[in-house]
Amino acid sequence: MSHDGQPGAHTYNTETVGQEPSRENQVRGKGNDMELQWIIVKTGDTLPRIASAYRMTEELLCALNPEASAQPYLLAGQMLRVMPGTGRRYAVPPGESVHQTAQRFGLTEYQLREQNPELAGIQDWSGCCIHIPEAGGDRIVNIKGEYGYRELMKDIQRLEARYSCIQSGSIGTSVMGKELPYLRIGNGPRHVHVNASVHANEWLTSPVLMRCVEEYAAAYHSDEMWHSSDPKRWMQETTLWAVPMVNPDGVELVQEGVVNHHMYASRLLEWNGGRAHFTHWKANIRGVDLNDQFPAYWEEEVARRGVASPGPRDYAGTAPLTEPEAQALVQWTQQHDFAAVVSLHSQGQEIYWNYRDLEPRESAPLSRKLAKASGYKAVKLGGSDAGYKDWFIQAFGKPGFTVEVGLGVNPLPVEQFDDICVEVGRLLTALLSHGSREEGSSDRR
Template sequence: MKVKVRSGDSLWYYSQLFMVPVILIADSNPGVNPKSLQIGQEIDIPGFTLQNYTIRQGDTFWKLSTSRNLSADALLLVNQTLNPNSLPIGTVIKLPRRVISPIVSGRRSYDYHALTADISMLADIYPFIKVSTIGKSVLGKPIQEIRLGKGNKKVQINASFHANEWITTPILMALLNSFLLSITNVRPIRGVSTMPLYNSVDLSIVPMVNPDGVDLVLNGPPPEVREEVIAINRGSTDFTGWKANIRGVDLNKQYPAKWDFEKERSEQNAPAPRDYLGVAPLTEPEAIAMAELARNNQFDRMLAFHTQGAEFYWGYEGLEPPESQVIALEFERVSGYKAVQYIDSFAGYKDWFIQEFRRPGFTIELGRGINPLPLSQYDEIYEEVLGIFLASLYM
């Protein structure tokens, strides 16, 4: 929601007027000097939208503001050209509406279009988040990163490395949405106060690493590569078992962490719906983008959301730091998921992250069953992983 500065206004006053932490207002307006606001200057207020309202018999600014738990001056601020003492019936005014419910609707086939629409809405309501493109998929779709927080501890969380594990994307977006609602409305999550987490953590979220693959699973092959992907899929138009990117390369087997060993024992020697490592490490643009993101940011920890198994993996070749076990025990406690230190699988993003940086990395296997997991598990998975999401920030 945008408002225009009046004489005597300040960011602190807007914070009191709308009951939003002043740091969030400041972060929503990075180019604004809070000590010298200019009359008429536009300021973003996070956590609110504006809605049109048509004046009816008996309406007053006082009644309208009271019914919405706002001061009359909040209405005056967004309706500066109106005379509050003269509100003719039929006049259309703007009413601030506090956002108290989630925007993300994840219980649906959540393709790249759904993701980008939700990112756009969240960025509009919560302008203190920063959205950037870290790379592009094979078909040119932007791979988007969402960034927020003021702290020094850098946490990276990603989802949908694997195409038919797309349910991880709406789950991660719903977790982000809950966090945004919590900090703007100063409302704890499971008893955890979240503003201290915002102030102590620099959070990076890449909600869909493999947008081409997700769209293939959910919508079928795009015309420009239809014949190629059907051939890779052994002539079938059923893509529910597809994990790879659009070129048939498994993005989570693309990293130089025992890649040669994994390649030698792999049964896949050509592009396939799953498990093909490619001709060399880091040949695919999506995998390259995630490697560059990690190298450029030096994250303190990383979580990769996958499905399924209700367990998570936290070690690699003994290179994980002692801190990893402490975090793993907390993840296990808050989620009920089983902590597994080592598995006989290599060349994954988590493996490479631990090897490259000697910092905690985790592959979180959400839910139970056969991929793609049904949306009927959505609510249960969200509740299970919510504790992991919070613990990744406060540990």
């Protein structure tokens, strides 16, 4: 990613490859001149990010650059061919107003006009070919190819600038010195914590949690309901603390590999069995599985796993809490009186709520409530130790949940993002409403 945040910011020799469009299909407005351009790859660029930035499909980008698509990861400095697209286009039929067009695509008239500035002086758009932005185009949290640490930090700044109810800070730093940010929303006495991306290839959980925080804040500021609940009541009764990316070094590894002079390259390649692809990697940058790092029957988890050295997954380290990411999460949790915690993982659409019968009595019924809200299945899990929710239940005797979002193979396809956001949003709504005066009054009724 270049310093200005635009993938492949340098564009070189433009080469027109298309022909004049057929007159019978021509409409007013800008046409697609089908130009090939050369760009220079920057550190942090990936094929999905570049394709998204130029409004291309990843398949077209790979077809134009077969040599690059055959590489495990892109190299900074290599040149790629791109064919900038226009996104969704629409030919406005006769008699359709701008307002009607906007309604057709679930947009406001302002959003539609903002995305088509070349038509600012034209009232009648009949016969015009216009650009249709994504629905909800004013949202801050979106996936543009992939969602990594750079996108996360930029979105946190924008969310905090737009919504006064959101505050941010840091719980510590990763092995490679990245800040581990948190977001806080609400001022109530009941504190709830949710974290995401403990495992590197489960990075989709980060934008899911970020989108949920954004939707909560947006509903509060616009005085609207969120999943049929009133955020204003939560503001008074609860405080939500979100740590959206516990393992930023690992997420970066999964998405960008160890090219471009990565400081851990030789060791990571060795731990990965010589494989250049890291899409299956769950651990942190030192090959330690962070969700096996917590002091909750850690020795038994080590014996069960049987993994004696760093690698992509299941190595618990030489002792509990050797890794700065796990240390930071434990110390930060100890500083807060959380009523409940949730750790977002993928995949399976399941909710794990118990730990060695140490969980409080309310955990089982609360898990069923979360399952009903999200459509997931509440599961009583055995034969697992040393996870974050395990440690929290053992240390504090309060409800802790591991929520496995989505279905498929990690990293989950971004096409599941919107559905998972709805599912997790409903789950958080149920969790934030649990024990509230509103819930109590409805129960009595």
